Amino acid sequence: MAGTFSKLYAHVVFSVRNRQKLLRKSFQPELYKYITGITENKGQKLIRINGTDDHLHLLISYNPIIAISDLVRDIKANSSKFINERKLVPGRFEWQEGYSIFSCDYRNLNGIIGYIEKQEEHHRKRTFREEYIEFLKSYDIDFNEKYVYG
DSSP states (O other), X not given: OOSOOOOEEEEEEEEBGGGOOOOOTTTHHHHHHHHHHHHHHTTOEEEEXXXXXXXXXXXXXXXXXXXXXXXXXXXXXXXXXXXXXXXXXXXXXXXXXXXXEEEOOGGGHHHHHHHHHTHHHHTTTSOHHHHHHHHHHHTTOOOOGGGSOO
């Protein structure tokens, strides 16, 4: 069979260092547009991005031309630089070390998109830590609560 065919989706989650509430609504649209550009420049498609003042969710249609770890590293590094160069927050901005990636089934994309779009509403009822632990458990990922964000 000639050619390579793939359809991969990744739900990526990462937070601000020390869970600081620094991602203000005033600059979120600009930041999201910038992260979309980073993603597209790496040959990927950002389907949805949203978050709260302390973390982000990205749904990416992932093309395996680069390692997903390299993609996330570049998104985090370049978006940090963007925030710092524009002095969008007081002091130095940094993302938390690490991130999470959850695989997504094409048939469930609408549910994931809805979940990402409603982050602010969702976090009125549940903390990021509670949300994160729920994700880890639902994906049957072994973890030590000592190392869980929050």
